[in-house]
Amino acid sequence: MNAGENGSGRRVGYARVSTKDQRLSLQLDALNQAGCTPIFEDHGVSGAKGSRPGLDAMLDDVKAGDMVVVYKLDRLGRSVLHLSDLLVRFQEDGIHFMSLSEGINTATPGGKLVFHLFSAFAEFQRDIILENTLCGLEAAKKRGTRLGRRPILSPQAVVEAHRLIAAGERRNDIADMLGVSRITLDRAIRRMGLDHAA
Template identity: 45%
Template sequence: MPVGYARVSTRDQDLDLQVEASTQAGCERLFKDKVSGSHAERPGLAKALEMLREGDTLVIGKLDRLGRSVRNLVDLVGSLHKQSIQFKSLGDGIDTGTPSGRHFFDVIASLAEMEHDLTMERTRAGLEVARQLARKGGRKRQMTDSKIDSAKKLLATGMPPRDVAKKLGVSASTRYRWLSASTRT
């Protein structure tokens, strides 16, 4: 049984074209989301995936309606394949129920894996260069040496620790991390 899924990114966008295409493709059940693809939680997609059974086909209008990234899309279609569920993208002409559709997805999966490997390689190379230049990663310190000196002076005058943090433009927990409340000199 073909099960349709349609998604638009914003509330003011219209689902009509996707709904019509899915209906023409024979989808009796159609699940919809009006949420950005970058959101992990898409209730319509979750319901569609929950409903799918062995031998069914998930039907979408275009690839970009389903995956947040190529890797995400490949993983989702791979998961469907393991459950003997087919995948069809109407606008892209992809149907994993056909040999050419399965081959196309194998190629996409290989490209996604290569992209991931290249990203990891570039990250490792960048970290190595940073290490050689004696750079450290992470956020910059919020409490600079001058802020620590100022905090000590303000605490010595009797200013409450919370007010000291506010005056220095840092959170109370940041100030406590660098300088305990009992520090007055």
């Protein structure tokens, strides 16, 4: 049975607008019409924000068999990598996803392809970021640029930490596992340009 389709789970809606002047009514009407309950909202919160109260509450609430429903893809993720990571997390947790405007429904056979595409894209993006970082360090060394103190965390460790964060692991737990402070971990993620995608 499909989540949200045949009674095996709830349809959980999420709506967001970036500024206080914008209205949620269009999204809320569409989500209500799609049978979503509950619906979580972020009003006047930029997609680039690291923490969104409505999104965080929704992620804490959904469980296996549920379906997350949004009006448009860009309402959910603050970057393509962040969106990819969320969809991969949904897949791993047994949660389906629907975007009304784009006609995506991962509870259908065709929609399952979306999970695989976004999973591959997330992996590809991290590989590119890691490769660019390593190439940049190598080029700086060849130019004789002093890079300062050697970072505590290797680029590979930072990319893996970012993947774990995207999968729902707590940053404090990851920092403990790596033997660094939360501040050191956050600084390393920022240095590699992964902060807007975490």
